[in-house]
Amino acid sequence: MNVTDIAFWIFAAIAVVSGWRVFCTDSMVRASFLLMLSFIAVGLIMVLLNAPYLGIATVFMMAVEMMVMALFMVMYMMNPAGLNPMMMVHQHRFSIAAGVFVFAALTGLIVVTRFSSNPVAPDAEVVVGLGKELLGDSMLIFETAGVTLLATMVASVILSSRSGRFGEADTGAVPPPLEPGGEPAGRQPEQASGHAHHHH
Amino acid sequence: MTLIALTVAWVAFLLGMAWYIAVLDGLWAAAREGRAPRAPLANPLYRCATILRQQSNLTEAPDLLNWRLAPALYAGLAGTGVALVPFSSASVLADLEVGIVWWGAVEALTVVVVFLHGWSANSQLGLIGAYRYVAIGLPVMLISMFVLIAAALPAESLAVPKIIESQRELWNVIRQPLGLPLFLLLGLSLSFRGPFNYADSADIAGGTAAEVSGAPRLVWEFARLAMLTAVATVAASVFLGGYLGPWLPGPVWLVLKTTAVLLVSVGLSHQLARISPSRMMTLIWTVLLPLSFLHLVWAGVLAL
Amino acid sequence: MTLTTILIVAAALIGIGLYGTLSQQSFVMLMMGLELMLNGVMLAAVGFWSLTAGGLPTGQLLTIIAMAVMAVEMAVGFALITAVYRNRQADVTEGLTTLKH
Amino acid sequence: MALTGLLTIMGTIVAGALLLQWVAARARRDRLAESQKIPFLGGSAPNTHAWQRFHVRYYSMTLLFIAFEMEMMFMYPWAVVYVAEGVKALAEMGMFLAILTVGILYGWREGIFRWQ
Known part of the structure; x- marks a missing residue:
């Protein structure tokens, strides 16, 4: 095992573990930066694979994208920091089974396939x-x-x-009811959209 | 062995330059207030000792891991920035074929790290600084990337040593005159000073650093100075020919050019006024970005 | 570091990403799963390019296109989430029931 | 390996900085009282956590930025072969940038470079 191999295994472990932790952590901001860590590790593996440009470019593209992801997490999550832990999942068992099945199937395919060897010149x-x-x-x-x-x-x-050019985008928007067919729940956009002068 | 020697040399360089910037800042502040500076050379060291004697502040339920990591990573990113730059034609720490792409990654990761620093204290003022910084840090990155790509055109390479070698006849600052000023604005943004101080400004009581004291604050303030140093070192290499120059040995030239760039940066950061973040965002997209397009076209036509 | 190990790592990323995509209720977390799958795809593409394609330039282009797909997915995805949230204040997939009725 | 130098200096500085923070925290044994841990708000008491839903007023800009930044992926390799390819490279990238500039102008017209 040479240095490149050791580096590869370290980066691979970081990529997979942080990719997995994304869905376990409660803090949404941590989740998006864990995903970034996974991307950075994959980028560094690409550098090891003689693709320095693609690898480093992955790092900067993904740093930016995950930054924006974190901002949107803060905008759309009730609980962006995970102060009170919660799981927001559906069809959980099925999803785990699907993930494991796909991984096992792909791994099986990869192991039985014989790949031609034609490495890029160093x-x-x-x-x-x-x-x-x-x-x-x-x-x-x-x-x-x-x-x-x-x-x-x-x-x-x-x-x-x-x-927009044709007025505020949320004009006429109605929040969904808590019960099917019930009263609209939550904030009423008309009142909050700065059209206070209508009431005069 | 060369790896260790170069690492030690670059860390020493960062520490020395951080001290130099702090001295300049002190002199500038004294001149503005019209008083004689007291012990200007030793003052940064006193300040270090003062901060270290402080208690490290804590808030209720902070994201402690990220709070401690953010200043360290910020300083580390500055370190990787200077590692791209060679002292002389033979000595470069990170001989990356795609050096300026890594510099782009340093800028992008800096935005992430500053956001984390403001986020993890769980304090309102820190978060405002973090949100503001992202609004400015992201678009400013585009400008610096355009400017660096323009410098890569005549060199036909993305590696910093090759870009330096392409300036043997004529420095890029003369060939592509808009590049250096635009890049210096990036430097002010990356270390949030003066007109680009949207993260740690006084109007939000220190912004992302509002809750930080003691050793974490020392690391944070050092990291800001180190990041400015990294920008100045890259600017000295990409626009002023780096180690190239007559009579003196290469490393001396690099240090001289870096100190000169730092002097200008510190001057700009104390002279220019700040505008509101939304106006600055508009200014970046509608004025500075077209300027960098223009700069790229100019560099492209010249390189044909 | 052989092609087989690289592809297995990529398969692991794709598997985790698929789990996230199928299980997460919130739109933003669902997109994280998609991104993780694309991450695995990119790793596999670069692995093939580097070890079996002998450095064919189009292989690199494929990875760049995958990255562009990711950027497009993020920009349009978030814009859609914003539009949906603005009109219905829904931030989880269960909040969208229009197609059911 | 090109990464060695980069990771060495990064590791050195990050480890040094973390060590300094750790040693400083160990050296001082006095604890902060809970009342000292209230976030600084100029003397007033916070009535919410800072970590909550926040209306980031420049969100449209970030989306435009993500799409626009993709063009960097194409520009770096372009810069390397620019001199060799000559006028053709200038024309092709000019066209590419012109297309993307339309997007920026559109965004400007829709007012996304202001706080929404």
Whole structure:
């Protein structure tokens, strides 16, 4: 076992254990940063696999995404810090069984399959290769990704922004009732949306 | 052996530069108040001793693990930032092929660490600092990435040593004049000083550090200074040619350039006024980001 | 570090992610499960690229596309959660019953 | 291995900083009274925990940011081959950035760079 192997096993253990702890911790902020830790460990494994660019880029992309994830946790969770522990799960046994089954099936497949060995040369200029690919044969993929990202930006702004051109986005919104067919429960958006001048 | 020697050298460099920034800050404060500075060189050390003698504060039910980890990780990230920079053409601690990508990761992780620091105290003012910092820290990152990518164009590489070597004839600060000022703004944001002090400002009683005293506070304040040092070291290498220079040996040039960049940064942080976070966010997206686009186009056309 | 071990680690991540996706009630935690599955997929893709594809550039591109999918999923997912929350104040999957009636 | 130096300096500094905090905590035996642990609010007593649902007023910006930041993934490899590929690289990235800039302009027009 050489240094690379030891490093791989450490990173792999971090990735799997922190990925598992995501669903066990009560604190939502901890959960999103545990997921980030899992991504960072996978990124470092990628560096070991001769993909330094992809690995390090995973680290920064995921750090940003999990930061935003943590913000949304605070916005949408009753109890973002897990001060009173709770499990919010459904079909729990089925989910565990599905997860274990998929892992076992994949592992079985992996163990019986024989993979051809054609490793990347240690001195290969992988970033240059990626750049050439982006600007050459895969140019259309690259530009399509641009359009896709534009569509994402526009869609997420339309869906999430409150102050639209046609008035506030939550005008007329009704919270769900506690019982089916009952009275709307919780905050009434009309009263809280800054239209106090209607009452004059 | 070289690994250990370089690590020790970089940690010593960080400590020395942190002391230097603290001295500059003291001198600046004295000049603003129109009084003669008292023991300006020893003052940072007195301050260290004072903080260390304090009791470490605790709050009700904090996230203690993250609260103690956040300052340590922040300082560690600053350390990995300087590790990318070579002292001379032969000595680089982290010889990463994708150095400036790692620098991007340092910026992103800094936002995470500062948020955690403000979050884990379970105190209102700390959280306000944390939320504000994310609003500014995220978009500022884009600007610095554009600026660094522009510097990578003539070097045809993402490694910091190659970017330095590409400046043998002409430093990037002349070739790409907008780069250094934009990058210095990032430095102020990463160590939240002056116009970019949205995390630890006085209007929220110290923000993320409002509840922090004793050794954790010492580590936190050191980490802020170390992060500014890391930014200055990277700036000195990417825009001012790093260890390149006539007559003197490489490491001396690097130290000289870093101290000069730090002097300018500290000056900016004491001179510029702060605006409200929402205005700053608009300013970043609508003024600074287009400026960095412009900078990239300029660098691109020049590199053809 | 062989391809087999890498793929088993990836399979473990996918399994845990699937568990999270199926079991979590809250929208945001459900997305964490999806992300964890994509994490495993990315690891497997880079493993194949590095050890059997001989460094074919398109293999790296595949990973980047997976990452882009993740970014799109997050941005649109959170935007949808915001829209749903704004209109119905629902933050768990059980809160959405429109399709049942 | 490229990671060795990076992880060494990170480990050294993080371990040193944690050690300092631990030693300082061990050296002082006096305990804080519970009343001293109340979060600082300029003298007034907090009536809620700080950790609760919070309306982060720039959430739309963060979503736009996630989508926009993806473009960095394409820009780094582009920068490496830029000189070799020449005008073609400039044109392709110009187009890509122009497409994404439309998104930023749209977001600006919808007012997402302000507090919502």
